Amino acid sequence: MSFSESALKSLIRAVPDFPKPGVIFRDITPLFQSPEGLRAVMAELLERYRSASFTHVGALDARGFLIGPILAYELGKPLVLFRKQGKLPAELLTEVYSTEYGDSVIEVHKDSVGAGDSVLLVDDLIATGGTLVAAGNLIRRLGAEVHEAAAIVDLPELGGSKRLEAAGIPTFALTSFALSEY
Template sequence: MTKLAEPNADLAEMIRTIPDHPKPGIMFRDISTLMLDGGSFAATIDRLAEALEGDAPDLIAGTEARGFVFASALAYRLGCGVLMLRKAGKLPGPSVRIEYALEYGTDMLEMHDDACGPGANIVLVDDLIATGGTALAAVELLRGRGAHVSQALFVIDLPELGGAQKLRDAGVEPHALVEFSDD
């Protein structure tokens, strides 16, 4: 069952669902179909910008890889910078990293050690929030450099997996345009 916020039903309709990918029982929400449509992609960026509360951020932090797309477009729309949170070993300069748990092991995120400083107001952006592991690691990494992270924006929330609530528990208010249940 898809829960649609009335103003975002048009965006939800642009997101393709692929059953049993990458394994049986998973309903994969494919955001690439939304990204292929210029009007839908523009509306997505506009609505993410409208969801921000309070002061304009200094930086938009996007997680690899689809998060980069949304973070870059949103930063352009807001007139601020983009901070890339990358998989380990991808950055050329000195970096800081964090290891975090996944269902099937661990992964790492890293950023350049001079990408942000104490007091920077940063909004985290990604295409989807599921269990929250990557988002929580990103928040911890940014806060470890002294950044202020109180909001995170997502196109899709899978609320049954609990990631948005984990962010709230960590003091970060998540905003998602569309929610999909496991049905």
């Protein structure tokens, strides 16, 4: 990456004890406040995926919505939104999953993808992998395939990347943090 990994990491804020005690939240807000940082992240992702073979970009609620639309626009791909329960208006598929914070529900429109489609999933980070695995399950239930799960940050000690790989979903992240790393 032309923008160094240390420069990228410097734009990701560690917030201790959020949203609950013992959790170090990785806040990407400073990255989005840096035009140079955001351009570097998007350039790296675009370079990786510009010639890749997939049909759709799937963005996960909510911070995946910050990078997914940019990728979809720049790559000329349709954007699929994976939303928290109760946010989508049309006919849906629903998946219950567990995260580091508890159980949750994700939904997608039934007409978003179908047989023969391949989806690049994007989110801000990979923690336990619950949301991304749930989105992958929804994609497969719709008859499509998952190309890869991409994120800005991986938290490998939480096991999400391994969980995704075990579910048959390749992963990619621009950087990673150890849990103890501030």
